[in-house]
Every structure is written in C-alpha cells, then in structure tokens.
Amino acid sequence: MTPFEQFVQNLAVSGFNFWFLIKILFIIALALYLAFAVIIVRQVKIMFETLKGMLDWPIKLVAWVHLAIAAFIFILAFIIL
Amino acid sequence: MMPDLFIAANHRKKKKKEMKEFFIKPENKEIIKDIKGKGPQNALAAFAIHPRSVRAEIQDKDEETILFLRRHIITNVGWMLLILGLILVPPLAFSFFSFSVVPLNFRIMGVIGWYLLTFAFAFERFLTWFFNIYIVTDERIIDINFINILLKDVSEMKIDRIQDISSKTEGFVRSFFRYGDVFIQTAAHVPEVCFEAVPYPSSVTTVLNDLILQEEQERLEGRIK
Numbered sequence: 001m002t003p004f005e006q007f008v009q010n011l012a013v014s015g016f017n018f019w020f021l022i023k024i025l026f027i028i029a030l031a032l033y034l035a036f037a038v039i040i041v042r043q044v045k046i047m048f049e050t051l052k053g054m055l056d057w058p059i060k061l062v063a064w065v066h067l068a069i070a071a072f073i074f075i076l077a078f079i080i081l
Numbered sequence: 082m083m084p085d086l087f088i089a090a091n092h093r094k095k096k097k098k099e100m101k102e103f104f105i106k107p108e109n110k111e112i113i114k115d116i117k118g119k120g121p122q123n124a125l126a127a128f129a130i131h132p133r134s135v136r137a138e139i140q141d142k143d144e145e146t147i148l149f150l151r152r153h154i155i156t157n158v159g160w161m162l163l164i165l166g167l168i169l170v171p172p173l174a175f176s177f178f179s180f181s182v183v184p185l186n187f188r189i190m191g192v193i194g195w196y197l198l199t200f201a202f203a204f205e206r207f208l209t210w211f212f213n214i215y216i217v218t219d220e221r222i223i224d225i226n227f228i229n230i231l232l233k234d235v236s237e238m239k240i241d242r243i244q245d246i247s248s249k250t251e252g253f254v255r256s257f258f259r260y261g262d263v264f265i266q267t268a269a270h271v272p273e274v275c276f277e278a279v280p281y282p283s284s285v286t287t288v289l290n291d292l293i294l295q296e297e298q299e300r301l302e303g304r305i306k
Contacts, residue, residue, distance in 0.1 A: 005182040019184065026190055033197060039231065040204065047212045050225060050235060053134030055124035059211070066204065073193055080186045 023081040030074045037063075037070035125211075127151045127260075128280040130288075137216050137223045139237060148217035148288055152210055152278040153260035160206045167199045205229070215276050217289065222265065224274055241296045242269040246289050248282035265289070 001009070044063045048056040129135070129149040136146060171192050174180075180188055212227035219240075226234040243265055250261030261282035265274040279285060 009182065019187065022187060026187075026194070029194070033201070036201065040208075043227075043231075043233070044208070046233065047208075047227060050138045050233070051212070051214060052136045052138065053132075058124075059208075062204065066200070070197065073197060076193075077190060081190060 023077075026077055026081060027074075030070070030077050034067075034070045034074050037067040041067050125154065127153050135216070137225065137235070139223065139235065140216075140218060141220070144218045144220050146216055146218055147292065148215075148285065150215040150217070150276055150279045150285065151213055153258060153280050155254070155258045155260070156278050157206070157210055160203070164199060164203045167202070168196075171195055215279065217285075217292070219292065219295070222274060222289075236271060236274075238265075238267055238269050238271060238274060240289075240292050241300070242267045243289065243293055244268055246286050246293075248286045250282055263289075 041060075041063045044059055048054065048060070127150065130147070132146055132149045135149050140146070183191070209227055209229065212225065212233075214225045216223040216225070221240055222238045222243075224234075224236045224238075226232075226236075228234060245266040246263065248261055248263045250256055250259070255261050255278075258280075260278050260280045263276040263279060263282045263285050265276070266272065267274060276282070276285060
C-alpha cells in the first residue's frame with residue numbers, strides 16, 4: 001500500500017468524509033472553470049470587434065462549444081460525485 | 082473650350098494608384114512575388130500583403146492595410162508538443178498506478194478535469210498567437226497584443242515617427258523557416274516596437290522603409306494628413 005493510499009484509508013477509518021471534501025473542491029474548481037469559459041467567449045467577441053474582416057465564426061464556435069462543455073461537466077459533477 | 086481649373090474628385094484615386102505602384106517598385110516586385118507565393122492569405126496566415134478584408138477597429142475608412150503580420154506558425158510547435166505530452170499523462174498514469182483507492186466516479190471526473198485544463202491551456206495559447214497581430218497601414222503601425230485572456234493592449238504609431246528599422250534572423254530554425262524580429266525605433270512615446278518572430282523580416286523592413294520614403298515625399302509635397 002502506497003503512503004497516499006494509507007493516508008486515505010486512515011482518514012476513512014477515522015470517520016472523516018474525505019471524498020465529500022474532494023467533491024466540494026471539484027465543484028469549486030469547475031465553477032471557476034465555468035467563469036473562465038465565459039471570459040473566453042467575451043474576450044473572443046471583443047477581439048473580433050477590434051480586428052474586423054477576419055474569419056471569426058470557427059473560433060467563436062469553439063469558444064461557445066467550450067462554454068457548453070464546461071457547463072455540462074459542472075452539472076455532471078453534481079450528479080456523479 | 083475652357084480648360085479645367087480644379088479637379089478634386091480623382092485626387093484620392095490618383096493617390097491610391099500612385100501608392101499601389103509605389104509599393105510594387107521594380108526592386109520590390111521580386112520580393113513581393115516571392116512572398117505572395119508562400120504566404121497564403123487565409124485566417125491562419127502569418128503574413129499577408131494588402132489583405133483586402135482585415136482592418137483594425139481604429140483604422141480610418143480610407144486607410145489602406147499594407148501588411149498583416151503575426152508570429153510565424155512554427156513558433157507554436159513548442160506548446161503543441163507540450164499539449165501532446167499532457168494528453169498522454171492520464172493513460173500513462175493509469176498504466177503505472179492502479180488508483181484502486183480512488184472511487185470510480187472521482188477517477189472519471191479527474192480525467193475529465195485534466196483534459197478540460199489541457200484544452201483550456203491549448204486554446205489560450207492559440208488565442209494568444211492568433212490575436213497578437215501587427216498591422217502596417219499607409220499611415221501607421223498598429224500593434225494588437227492579446228497578452229493573456231484578461232489583458233488586451235492596442236498601440237499605434239505614425240509612420241512619420243519612425244526613426245530607424247532593423248531586422249534580425251538568428252538560429253537554424255529561424256533561418257530555415259525565414260522568420261525573425263523587426264525592431265522599429267521611434268520618436269513616439271513608445272521608444273521601440275518589436276515585431277516578434279514575423280515571417281520575411283527583411284521584406285517587412287523594405288516595405289516599412291518604402292512607407293517612410295512615401296511619407297517624406299508627401300510631407301515635401303505638402304499633402305500630409
């Protein structure tokens with residue numbers, strides 16, 4: 001048994017809900033990531049306003065799909081964790 | 082028949098025609114022909130001469146875009162290789178360690194989170210490259226910096242403020258792929274502007290020198306804006 005596995009097992013034996021803490025940390029991290037995805041969408045929009053005439057839809061599409069995936073994973077974390 | 086005393090309507094057109102001819106001087110023709118064959122004018126192009134559609138927001142309506150530049154695409158290889166390494170981390174980690182103590186749902190979320198962060202890093206690097214642009218117009222140089230996802234910086238400099246231009250290509254990779262830095266010394270509040278890792282730096286220098294000459298010519302003729 002590795003030291004990490006022993007540490008986790010000790011926490012479980014002592015009654016401390018270690019995985020609940022990890023779940024909370026996961027959700028906080030994913031919420032921050034969701035905010036980051038929103039900023040990317042906003043920033044891409046601003047940059048294409050600064051630079052006109054460039055092919056913008058593929059990058060805008062990637063930014064929006066990325067935001068959708070980030071939102072989906074945020075919800076998924078609530079369901080499966 | 083009375084002679085024409087004043088013809089104003091064609092003045093601008095004439096100036097534009099003169100300008101186009103100016104930029105394709107016999108000594109520049111070969112350079113431009115050479116570049117045009119190699120620099121495709123697509124969305125990911127790092128070098129474009131007279132791109133018809135691309136304009137910066139701060140450009141005037143009658144201001145013509147002469148050059149469109151960004152870092153050479155080959156400069157992205159470093160972070161692309163890093164991304165490749167990051168993609169391989171979860172399969173390698175699972176082949177070396179069992180992670181049996183970690184519940185399955187946390188393992189799944191861990192892998193998803195890893196790939197999400199990897200994608201975010203790649204997309205941020207790509208956007209930084211894509212939006213770091215230098216535009217040379219017939220009146221000024223526009224430097225658009227997308228430093229990171231939260232910081233955007235647009236600076237401009239009049240062509241007539243340029244004092245000295247030099248270019249530098251050093252190292253095997255830069256010589257092989259024909260890209261380098263162009264340093265522009267100015268009399269403006271920004272003392273030096275650097276076009277980093279742009280393709281064909283010597284040609285960029287030639288075009289900028291031609292623009293300076295044209296500005297001087299305009300000043301002498303008294304038709305400076």
